[in-house]
Amino acid sequence: MGDWVIRLIEQSGYLGVGFLMFLETIFPPIPSEVIMPVAGVAAAKGQMSLAGVIAAGTTGAMLGNIVWYLAARALGIIRLKPLIDRFGRWITMDWNEVQRAEHWFRQNGTFFVFLGRMLPTVRSLVSVPAGLLKMRFKTFFIASTIGTAGWTSALAYAGFKLREQFTEVDQWLGPVSNAILVTLVLGYLWRLIRYRAMS
Known part of the structure; x- marks a missing residue:
């Protein structure tokens, strides 16, 4: 994966950065x-500017964010009501909780x-609840752009600072990502057990 990313960025520059970040947002296993x-690292070598790299990465990621937001908004939460009513115990949420979540989200x-x-x-999944719950596009766009720019920067x-030791970034963020994933899984299992106990 890393070698392919390096080659594409070296060959395509800013366009490659933007394209990869777009793919990363649409297909999360491609890691930002x-x-x-x-x-x-390419910016540190003078192949691109750091500001240009950040702008390209942010733009590509935001295009992907908007795709997910518009798809979820077109679907709408109401269309999911039959699924929630039928499979609520598996997603640990009934329609009343969806309505409370919608109020919280506003x-x-x-x-x-x-x-x-x-x-x-x-980070790649945030667009879905925002779209489903019909968050104002302007608000979604501004909040997403600021957060995405902070992450890519x-x-x-x-x-840029680590240069050839850039793999240290993934070595540090990898455990963080895994910890977040484990927390989400444990949270789901706790809600599933609790939901069944209450039903």
Whole structure:
């Protein structure tokens, strides 16, 4: 994966960075934790500017974010009601909880989107609840752009400073990503057990 990313960035420059970050957002297994530090190394070598790398990465990721948001918004939460009513015990949520979540999201959605964009593992999924719950596009766009720019900037700058040791970024973020994933799984299992006990 890393060699392919390096080659594409070396051959395509800013366009390659943007394209890879777009793919990373649409297909999360392609890690931004590799893409942006590699682009930062290229900037450190003078092949691109650091500001250009950050702008390209942010633009590509935002295009992917918007695709997910528009797809989820077109679907809408109402269309999921039959599935929630039928499989609520497996997703640990009934329709009343969905409505409470919608109310919470109206009050806290901006911060949720901003913070979510800066968290490994979940950052690519933030667009889905924002779209399903019909968050205003302007609010979604601003919060997403700020969070995404912060994430891409941090990774690109790490690569810029570390240069050939950019793999240290993934070595540090890997355990963080795994910890977040484990927390999400444990949270789901706890809710599943609790939901069944209450039903």
